[in-house]
Amino acid sequence: MAGIYDMAKELGAALAHTEEYQALKRASDAAEEERELVELRNEIGAIEAELEAHVRSGKEPTDDLKERYTAAVEKLQAMPAFQRVVAAQSNFEKVMYKVNETVAQGIEEGARSRIIISS
Numbered sequence: 001m002a003g004i005y006d007m008a009k010e011l012g013a014a015l016a017h018t019e020e021y022q023a024l025k026r027a028s029d030a031a032e033e034e035r036e037l038v039e040l041r042n043e044i045g046a047i048e049a050e051l052e053a054h055v056r057s058g059k060e061p062t063d064d065l066k067e068r069y070t071a072a073v074e075k076l077q078a079m080p081a082f083q084r085v086v087a088a089q090s091n092f093e094k095v096m097y098k099v100n101e102t103v104a105q106g107i108e109e110g111a112r113s114r115i116i117i118s119s
Helices: 002-016 019-033 035-056 063-078 080-112
Strands: none
Touching (some): 002 080, 019 035, 035 063
16 A cells, blocks of 8 residues: 555655646745735734634624725735736646546546556
8 A cells, every 4th residue: 555655645746846836836935925915814814713703603794894804805816926826826726637637537447457456
């Protein structure tokens, strides 16, 4: 069974070297360096905690709280650094989708095969 985990580790290393992952890492690192973006994400997190507290206590969140959340999210989504992260993440997810499809295909083909591979 260790062979499978070794192959999974190799796959992870190969994925880390793809252009899509490298672009995602660069975009994420750049976003973390952008003070306004980090502050806005922290503000959104605080507002989300307030919203959650309202919901847990069975109260409807105030209109002001909802509006603050909507405004903060819209501001975040309009930031170029955030847009770059989202685009890079989408591209990497496409790679992962293809990888998962290929793994599923390998499982199907392996299940039809009568050859048993020891682990």
